[in-house]
Structure formats: structure tokens, C-alpha cells
Amino acid sequence: MVCDHENEHAMAARRAAENMPGTEEIARVAESFKALSESSRLKILFALRHGEMCVYHIVEAVGGTQSAVSHQLRILKGAGIVKARRDGQNIVYSLADEHVVAVLELACTHQKCKI
Amino acid sequence: MVCDHENEHAMAARRAAENMPGTEEIARVAESFKALSESSRLKILFALRHGEMCVYHIVEAVGGTQSAVSHQLRILKGAGIVKARRDGQNIVYSLADEHVVAVLELACTHQKCKI
DNA sequence: TTAATATATGAACAGTTATTCATATATTGA
């Protein structure tokens, strides 16, 4: 392979290979993003930016069926994007931490969309 | 539906529904995250943090076949995560902007992994 | 123009995932 930037690119490639995170770490990060990669789940997260909510109200806010929302909440919780606490008959969901808010806002800025 | 926080949750649900971004905007954001949601693509992005590279060197840095890497670069470019410029026989790829770097770093912080 | 090199892409297959439907579990009030 020959290119004008052979040296710089080869050095960058070597540095990149040396500093590549481990397979498991990369998989964990990928799983985080996968949780954010579906419209149905993003809707839930945009909704929870307005405050914690139980499942019934999440369904009200985002539409769809209770079952589908519940399945998606499970994925979001498993990925550490939302957290849940029981409150009587209800489970109240909220965004896990400020990283989630920050990532959502960055992505929206990147895509020039208001939230 | 009756819960102790009926009023607060109902208000949050109403605000959430009123301020929900449009279907297309949500889809665009989801597409961004989808691009970040596969280990093979994350590896490419972690590599490009060390500097712009042509495809040959990206393959060297992340492993795999040229074809697979090229397919993944297409997805990353389509989602606006990386940009490309031709340089003679080579196409040189780089991260699209600072948002990408910031999102990657946030996700890694969230998952407690070093990059 | 031709050969060589770098990159892109279409088709096919395997693996993954979102939704729906039916049902299960957990909590509360009577």
C-alpha cells in the first residue's frame, strides 16, 4: 500500500491498534448505544427528560402498547440507561444519570433537532 | 390508573407528549446511535481518534476484511459520523466533528472504560 | 490505453431484534 501520507497513517494505525480498548469493553459501549438506537426507545428517553414516570404514563406519553413499552424499558434498564423503583403498585422509571441526558443532547445538537 | 404521584406523572406525561420531537427527527437521532451500536464500527471510530486514515490503515488498525470495513465505513459516513476525502488512490477517513468525540468519551465514562 | 492498486458494492445467508398476543407475577384494598 502506498499513499502520500503513508508514514502518518501507518503511525496512527499503530497507535490505534496499541490503544484499542478490549473486546468486552467495546461490546459494553456498543450495547449502550444499541439501547439508544431505536425510535421507540428514544421516545421513552425523551419523555423521561420531563420527569420520572410510571409505565402507564410512559405509555400515555409515547403511544404504543403497554407490552411493547415494557419490553423496551427492560432493554433500557439492562443497558443502564434508565433506573426503576417500585412505588406501591407502580414502577417509576427515570433516566439513570446525567451522562444519558448529555449524550441525548449532544446527538440532538449533532442532528440539529430541538428537544 | 391510580398512583401516589398521579398528578406529577400525568403532568410530566403531558409535557413529554407536547414536546416530543417529530418522527423524522427521532429517526435521524436513532440512526446516529445505530451507527455507533456495533463493535466493528466502534473499533473504527476508536481508531480514527488517533488521526485520519485511509481504508488500508483502518483495516490494519481494526482487523477484519477490507470489504467488511468498507461496508461499515459507508454506514458511518451515511450517518454523518465520519467524513471522507479522496487523496489520489486513497480515500482518507476522519471523525466528522467534535460531537462524535464527545459522545464516545461520554459513553466510555458511563461504562467506566478507558480510551 | 493498459496494468496495478485502492476502494466500493450487490447478492445471499445467518444471526438479531421489535412487536404482538396471551399469560404470569406482584401489589393493594375489601
Add this chain to the structure above:
DNA sequence: TCAATATATGAATAACTGTTCATATATTAA
């Protein structure tokens, strides 16, 4: 304990996605 309500979940299906293989396109040097 029983009925009602809120939420979760297993199975099935349809849609989607990543990789591979073969091949096409684009650029350069001769």
C-alpha cells in the same frame, strides 16, 4: 383470601443487519 390493577415476560413471526464472496469502479503509473 379474593378481586382488581400495574407491570413483566415467553413464544412466535416479520423485519432488519453484518459478514462474506465475487465483482465493479476509480485512480495512477507506465
